[in-house]
Amino acid sequence: MHMQLNKTDIQNRVDELAAVQAWNHNYSLPGGVETRPGTQVSHGKNLVKLERLKPLFEAIGLRGKSVLDVGCNEGFFSLHMAGEGARVLGIDIDEHRISKARYVQTLLGGGKDVRFDSLDIYSREFKALDRFDLCLCLGFIHRVPDPFSAIAALGDRADMIIFEWKALKFGPHDEAFAYFSPKPVDQADYYGTEYWLLSYAALERILQRIGFTHFHRIDDPRQRRAILVAGRKPHPLFERPDQVIHRGRLRAFLTHGKRCLRTFAGILSGRVNA
Numbered sequence: 001m002h003m004q005l006n007k008t009d010i011q012n013r014v015d016e017l018a019a020v021q022a023w024n025h026n027y028s029l030p031g032g033v034e035t036r037p038g039t040q041v042s043h044g045k046n047l048v049k050l051e052r053l054k055p056l057f058e059a060i061g062l063r064g065k066s067v068l069d070v071g072c073n074e075g076f077f078s079l080h081m082a083g084e085g086a087r088v089l090g091i092d093i094d095e096h097r098i099s100k101a102r103y104v105q106t107l108l109g110g111g112k113d114v115r116f117d118s119l120d121i122y123s124r125e126f127k128a129l130d131r132f133d134l135c136l137c138l139g140f141i142h143r144v145p146d147p148f149s150a151i152a153a154l155g156d157r158a159d160m161i162i163f164e165w166k167a168l169k170f171g172p173h174d175e176a177f178a179y180f181s182p183k184p185v186d187q188a189d190y191y192g193t194e195y196w197l198l199s200y201a202a203l204e205r206i207l208q209r210i211g212f213t214h215f216h217r218i219d220d221p222r223q224r225r226a227i228l229v230a231g232r233k234p235h236p237l238f239e240r241p242d243q244v245i246h247r248g249r250l251r252a253f254l255t256h257g258k259r260c261l262r263t264f265a266g267i268l269s270g271r272v273n274a
């Protein structure tokens, strides 16, 4: 394996890869090179997401576990988990993402404990994979057109799954509810298209049909990036109370107030049917 540790070489290679496709995960590489510099605020961004997930990884205990990272993208979470002692297979349908993940692996290590493959979860090869102790499914479930068969495919591979996804900002979370995103399809990038935004109850009902009986929610109504751990077997994590991070009253008022104003302005300008 060829390892480039010279700062200029690394920066050039990062730029080359970015010219093919912009980086999603921000990595700090040797020489201070960053793949996607800038402050991360959104819960969809890798560094913020990792902070939300760390307590779960700790509670589950990654050392010695086999983990499947579905839609691993540029491999940030796969490499993190390998650093915590897990054996990880990161898969993604997009081979450019996998090329980047492999390049970062040559720089940051992870060695034999991480493998990256370009694979579609709907493929025969995916169905032929071994079973894993844990499946990580981050930022993924709103990116596939048919969540039911996607979730069933994951449920065939592991008895414990961590989901993190873009849920509804406004809407019922204890009703099994799915909202079809109005965003257009981005044919050039699987990463950029979204389909169904599921409520907690919708995801849980689907999982119940395929034998999952235990759930732990970490909800954040401020950003609506939901986290759900689902299992077929008991685990101390499932004894914990669900966590809901409530937004402050002022913030809730301002958010709803903004929506009301927009609707009102729409009615006045004749764009919205009263």
Ligand SMILES: C[S@@+](CC[C@H](N)C(=O)[O-])C[C@H]1O[C@@H](n2cnc3c(N)ncnc32)[C@H](O)[C@@H]1O
Residues within 6 Å of the ligand: 046, 049, 070, 071, 072, 073, 074, 091, 092, 093, 094, 097, 119, 120, 121, 122, 137, 138, 139, 140, 143, 144, 190, 191
């Ligand atoms: C929004 S990204 C999330 C990346 C990463 N898990 C994270 O949370 O930062 C979703 C990823 O799923 C991949 N993907 C979409 N459809 C897929 C499929 N059918 N099989 C495997 N990967 C897929 C995309 O290429 C993309 O990299």
